[in-house]
Amino acid sequence: MAERSFKKEVQTLKIGAGEEFRGEGILAITKALLQSGVGYVAGYQGAPISHLMDVLADADDILKDLGIHFESSASEATAAATLSASVMYPIRGAVTWKSTVGTNVASDALANLASGGVTGGALVIVGEDYGEGSSIMQERTHAFAMKSQMWMLDPRPNLACMVDMVETGFRLSEASSTPVFYQVRIRGCHVHGRFIAKDNVAPPFTLAQALETPRRDAGRIVLPPAAYEHEQEKVRDRWPAAVKFLKDNRVNEFFAGNREDIGIIVQGGLYNNTIRALGLLGKADHFGKSELPIYVLNAVYPLISDEVEDFCRNKKAVLLIEEGQPDYIEQNIHSILRKAGINTPLSGKDVLPMAGEYTVQTIRDGLRDFLDNLPSQLVSTAKAEPVAKPTVEQPIVFTSVRRQQLADIIPPRPAGLCTGCPERPVFSALTLAQEKLGEHHISCDIGCHLFSILPPFNLGATTMGYGLGASSASAFNVKAGKRSISIMGDGGFWHNGLTSGVGNAVYNKHDGVIIIVDNYYSSATGGQDILSSRADNDNRSTNHPIEQAVRGVGVKWVRVIDRTYDVSKMRALIEDALTCADSGPKVIIAQSECMLNLQRREKPAFKKDVTQGVRRVRQQFGVDQDICSGDHACIRLSGCPSLTLKDNDNPLKDDPVAHVESSCVGCGHCGEIAHEAVLCPSFYRADIIHNPGRKDHFLNRIRNTLIGKLQRRHRERIERVTI
Numbered sequence: 001m002a003e004r005s006f007k008k009e010v011q012t013l014k015i016g017a018g019e020e021f022r023g024e025g026i027l028a029i030t031k032a033l034l035q036s037g038v039g040y041v042a043g044y045q046g047a048p049i050s051h052l053m054d055v056l057a058d059a060d061d062i063l064k065d066l067g068i069h070f071e072s073s074a075s076e077a078t079a080a081a082t083l084s085a086s087v088m089y090p091i092r093g094a095v096t097w098k099s100t101v102g103t104n105v106a107s108d109a110l111a112n113l114a115s116g117g118v119t120g121g122a123l124v125i126v127g128e129d130y131g132e133g134s135s136i137m138q139e140r141t142h143a144f145a146m147k148s149q150m151w152m153l154d155p156r157p158n159l160a161c162m163v164d165m166v167e168t169g170f171r172l173s174e175a176s177s178t179p180v181f182y183q184v185r186i187r188g189c190h191v192h193g194r195f196i197a198k199d200n201v202a203p204p205f206t207l208a209q210a211l212e213t214p215r216r217d218a219g220r221i222v223l224p225p226a227a228y229e230h231e232q233e234k235v236r237d238r239w240p241a242a243v244k245f246l247k248d249n250r251v252n253e254f255f256a257g258n259r260e261d262i263g264i265i266v267q268g269g270l271y272n273n274t275i276r277a278l279g280l281l282g283k284a285d286h287f288g289k290s291e292l293p294i295y296v297l298n299a300v301y302p303l304i305s306d307e308v309e310d311f312c313r314n315k316k317a318v319l320l321i322e323e324g325q326p327d328y329i330e331q332n333i334h335s336i337l338r339k340a341g342i343n344t345p346l347s348g349k350d351v352l353p354m355a356g357e358y359t360v361q362t363i364r365d366g367l368r369d370f371l372d373n374l375p376s377q378l379v380s381t382a383k384a385e386p387v388a389k390p391t392v393e394q395p396i397v398f399t400s401v402r403r404q405q406l407a408d409i410i411p412p413r414p415a416g417l418c419t420g421c422p423e424r425p426v427f428s429a430l431t432l433a434q435e436k437l438g439e440h441h442i443s444c445d446i447g448c449h450l451f452s453i454l455p456p457f458n459l460g461a462t463t464m465g466y467g468l469g470a471s472s473a474s475a476f477n478v479k480a481g482k483r484s485i486s487i488m489g490d491g492g493f494w495h496n497g498l499t500s501g502v503g504n505a506v507y508n509k510h511d512g513v514i515i516i517v518d519n520y521y522s523s524a525t526g527g528q529d530i531l532s533s534r535a536d537n538d539n540r541s542t543n544h545p546i547e548q549a550v551r552g553v554g555v556k557w558v559r560v561i562d563r564t565y566d567v568s569k570m571r572a573l574i575e576d577a578l579t580c581a582d583s584g585p586k587v588i589i590a591q592s593e594c595m596l597n598l599q600r601r602e603k604p605a606f607k608k609d610v611t612q613g614v615r616r617v618r619q620q621f622g623v624d625q626d627i628c629s630g631d632h633a634c635i636r637l638s639g640c641p642s643l644t645l646k647d648n649d650n651p652l653k654d655d656p657v658a659h660v661e662s663s664c665v666g667c668g669h670c671g672e673i674a675h676e677a678v679l680c681p682s683f684y685r686a687d688i689i690h691n692p693g694r695k696d697h698f699l700n701r702i703r704n705t706l707i708g709k710l711q712r713r714h715r716e717r718i719e720r721v722t723i
Contacts, residue, residue, distance in 0.1 A: 004051060004526070010059040014200070021159075021197045025189045026052040028159045029125065030059060031197065032166035039091040039120070039203035040069040042082040044495075045525040046098025047135065048186035049127035053096065054526065060539055066202045072528065072540065075495045080106035083113055083179065086120035087220055089210040091203060092170050098525075099126035099183075100139040101446075101466065105496075107144065113179050114148040115230040116220040117238065120205075121170030122179035124150070128269070130324060131357030133186065138355065140324045145181050145301045149234045151242050152181040152301040154268040156253065159193035161268075165298060168251055172299075176242040178234075183300075185269045239302060246299050252307060257293035262374070263311060264290075265333070266321040268298040270358055274321055277364035281371070300329060305336045312337055312344040319370045320348040323358040347373075414454040419641045420599075420665035422564045422592030423449050423517050427457040428637050428673050429570035430485070430515075437578055440485050441476055445469030445497070447489035447524040449517050456639040460487070467496025470505055470514045470585075477510045483578055483586075484512040490546060491522035494531050498549055505585040506554040513577040513586045517564075518546055519594040527597045534593070550587050557586045564592040565669050567676040595665060610690045618688045619666035623658045627682035630655030634683075637673050658682070 012023055013031050021031055029052060033041060041063070045053040056063070056070050063070045073079035079095040086093045097106065103126060113122065126141050145152040151172060155165035162184070169180045219226050246252065257263075266274045274294070278284035283291045295311045297303070312318050312333075322329045330348040337344060351373070352358070352366035417424050426449075434440060444450055444460035445468065453460040464472045469488035476484040488497045493516055502514060520534050521527045529535055533542040547560055557580070559573050570590065577586040609616050625646075630653060635643055646659040660670065671683040689696050 004054060006051070006055045006058040010055060010062060013059055013062055015197050017197065017199045019197050020194055022194045023159075023192065024051075025157070025159065025162060025184070025191045025193075026055050028163050028193070028195065029166060029184070030055050032163040033094055034062070034066065034068075034200040035163070035198045036121075036167045036170050037092055037201040037203050038068060038094050038170075039205070039207060040071070040082065040085060040093045041095070042071040042073045042079040042093075043096035043125075044073050044076045044079055044098075044102060045522065045528050046102060047127065047129055047525070048189045049096050049098060049125065049184070050526040050528075051189065052125070052127075053528065057528075057539070062200075066200055067206055068203065069207055076102035076105040077109055080109035080113065080124070083109070083118070083122045083124075085207065085210065086118045086122045086179075087113070087116060088215040088217060089120055090174075090205045091120040091207065091210060092123075093120060094123040094125060096125035097127070098129050098136075099141045100129075100144070101136050102126070103141050103144050105466070110144070110150070110179070111148050112222045114150050115222045115227060117177040117230065117233070118173060118179055119177070121173040123166065123169045123173065123182050124179060125182045125184060127189065128183050128185050130185070131359075138324070140328075141181060141183060142301060142324075142328050143326075146328065149238070150179050150181055151176065151299065152183060153251075153298060154183045154300045155188070155298050156268040156271040156296055157185070157188040157191045158272075159191070160195040161253075161298070162188060163195050165251075168249065171249075172242060172245050172251075175245040176238045178238050178242065183269065187272065188269060191272075242302060243304055246302075246304055247306065251299045252304065253296040253298060254311070255290060255294040255296065258291045260293060260314070261316045263293045263295065263315050263318045264321065265295045265297065265308075265311065265318060267300055267323060267329070268296050270321055270323055270363070271296050273358060273360045273363050276360045277367055280360070280364050281367055283367075283371075297329070303329070303332050303336065305340070308333055308336045309340045309342060312346070313342055315344050317345050317347065317370075317374055319351070319367070320346060321352065321358065321363060321366070322348060325349075325355045327354070415451055416454065416639055416641065417448060417451050418596055419663050420595035420667035420669070421448065422519055422590075422595060422667070423452075424638065424640065425564050425567050425669050425672065426515065426517060426570060426590050427452045427459055428669070429567050429676075430459060430574055431457055431637060432567070432571050432676060433574040433578065437575060438482065440482050440578065441473070443469050443472035443484065443486040445472075445486070445488040445492050447492055447517075448519075449487055449489055452487070456636050465496070467492035467494075467498075467501060470497060470501030470510075470512075473512050474504060474508065474510065476512065477508060479511075485515065485578075486512060487515045487517065489522075489524065490516065490518040490520070490532050491524060491530055493518075493546060493549075498553065502550055502555060502585065502587065503553045509583065510585050511583050513574070513588065515574075515588045515590060516546055516550075518589055518591040520591075521594050521597055523594040523596065527594060527600075546589050550589070555585055555587050557582050557584060558589065559587070560589045560591065562591045564590045565667055565672055567669070567672040571676060595667065599665060613691050615689065615691045615693055615696075618690070619668075620660070620662075620664045620686050620688060621666060621668065621670055622660050622684050622686055624682045624684055625649065625657040625659075628657040629682075630657055632658060634658055634670055634674050638670055640670060643670055 009027055041056055043053050060070055076097040083093050083095055085091055129136055153165050153169050155162045169182050173180045275284050275288045278290050320330050327349050347370050351369040442460045444453055444463040446466040462472050469486040473484040473486040522530050529537050529540055529542055531544045532546050550558055561569055573588050577588055606616055642661045642664040644659050645656040648657045674683045
């Protein structure tokens with residue numbers, strides 16, 4: 001169950017030639033694939049292209065009607081290997097994943113694909129997860145494109161341009177027999193706009209035809225001596241073909257300015273931010289008309305030497321806006337200009353940061369420095385305006401001093417697990433187990449459970465990649481007084497963990513503990529179904545238990561807990577795994593449904609029932625402030641967002657008391673942890689009844705009568721003591 005449904009929006013994918021398409025970037029990219037005659041699409045979800053996978057899944061009927069095969073791949077490597085269908089056959093194929101981690105996973109398949117080359121167009125749509133909102137290490141796909149000689153498009157975040165670049169990518173791939181990267185940032189994925197659509201096109205050569213008429217060319221297979229010829233072919237044939245195609249089709253764009261002595265070269269994906277930054281400096285109007293000429297690199301690799309030379313020749317200064325490090329494009333342009341004998345000064349990382357996301361503010365500051373440092377003869381006309389001409393509120397500049405002032409006032413807010421997350425009690429139990437048995441080495445994994453490294457749990461020493469939690473503990477397979485602990489989620493387990501983690505542990509007789517958190521979905525990437533999902537999926541095979549897979553590769557010691565909120569049982573299992581005499585890997589499978597997906601399903605049904613007068617009961621927890629001691633250990637062992645503090649009304653108690661806010665989803669973890677940690681019994685559960693029946697009203701009267709009597713008797717006792 002994905003976090004967002006596109007069932008309604010995908011109907012716009014059916015519109016034909018001449019009609020106007022309005023929508024989001026990911027929908028536009030999907031429409032472009034359909035218009036390009038793609039034969040098959042595959043991929044693995046992950047920000048910022050998770051919703052692209054969700055759109056493709058929701059559009060499965062439309063794809064089938066056109067004869068297009070769509071597959072949610074087991075991993076990025078699986079998706080990349082799918083493109084082998086375009087090696088021998090003239091079939092257009094596209095795959096998508098989160099980069100750069102996804103590209104790293106797919107590197108083996110991509111390297112082979114790029115070496116042998118393709119016959120049909122092969123497009124790799126990579127979600128460039130770069131910048132402050134990213135969840136991964138900060139690297140660029142550009143390096144892989146250079147290493148494997150795969151061409152890279154970085155389209156301007158404009159729907160018409162993005163759609164055109166999809167078809168251009170396929171044609172570029174076919175013209176140069178090379179797979180092509182199509183890079184899209186989060187702003188491109190979710191930008192809204194419009195474009196004039198074309199008719200959807202069924203693939204002219206289908207997968208079924210390929211099966212009926214198999215082809216084979218040993219020269220395309222990466223084995224000596226063919227592999228040596230592939231390298232020569234890249235330089236001798238494919239590169240020149242790509243450059244010719246890019247020049248002939250004017251893939252890169254030139255926007256004229258009011259002056260010709262200064263210019264800007266910018267990656268396509270940064271164009272919108274650049275125009276906005278120019279506007280803030282009074283160098284562009286509200287419609288994007290720039291005072292300075294701009295050369296937009298919709299194709300960032302390879303660069304077109306002739307275009308770079310023509311743009312820079314006779315200019316007194318050029319600024320290159322290249323996001324990220326190293327400065328691949330800047331080095332390339334310097335080489336082009338110097339070899340051509342062009343001495344135009346090129347600025348880039350000297351006025352812009354070497355690393356970090358190029359936000360509008362960052363580009364604005366770099367542009368100001370560039371313009372203010374121009375040669376004296378250019379300063380009078382080019383100097384940046386001290387105040388932006390558009391009357392808009394300027395962003396606050398956070399200096400180091402101001403940041404420290406804010407840090408002294410505002411408490412830190414580390415990322416954490418959702419309210420009611422079933423993974424939270426796993427880490428509460430692990431914390432309690434370590435309090436008894438001492439600290440252990442813990443290897444973490446990619447996924448929601450990675451938040452356990454942050455407060456309040458502070459668990460885990462490393463994370464090496466998706467599904468590599470168990471592998472990360474491999475070096476600790478030594479005889480010692482303590483066992484290592486590793487953690488992975490169900491998504492990571494099916495992605496990579498079964499073979500490289502669990503299978504490896506069995507093969508090497510690893511005497512460690514592996515905790516597999518099974519929340520029924522690939523929750524960290526948006527709640528997509530996986531092999532072990534409990535949901536029935538019309539297009540996928542689900543309900544394959546992790547336990548069977550684990551036992552299938554040879555694990556003997558396997559324990560399954562089907563309700564992670566039972567902290568006592570969870571704690572006992574962890575302690576048993578850490579202390580038992582059994583050798584070999586110990587696997588604990590902790591199962592409970594992702595609370596977000598549970599709420600997405602239950603809340604609409606609950607609201608509908610209540611509206612129709614059906615009796616429904618909602619559970620919520622609370623804290624009796626008269627009993628709460630103010631110790632706050634419940635918060636330290638839980639960290640639930642709905643569990644907070646409030647002022648104590650008791651004048652004899654100075655400390656604030658625990659408080660459960662209305663965002664509580666009634667998972668019961670706070671009460672469970674209070675009991676297991678032998679804390680105060682101040683937690684209570686309230687059953688809120690909607691549309692109560694006669695029995696509910698009758699029981700309520702009895703309860704109120706009994707409570708009233710007890711309260712009166714309590715008051716009478718106090719009065720007697722007082723007298």
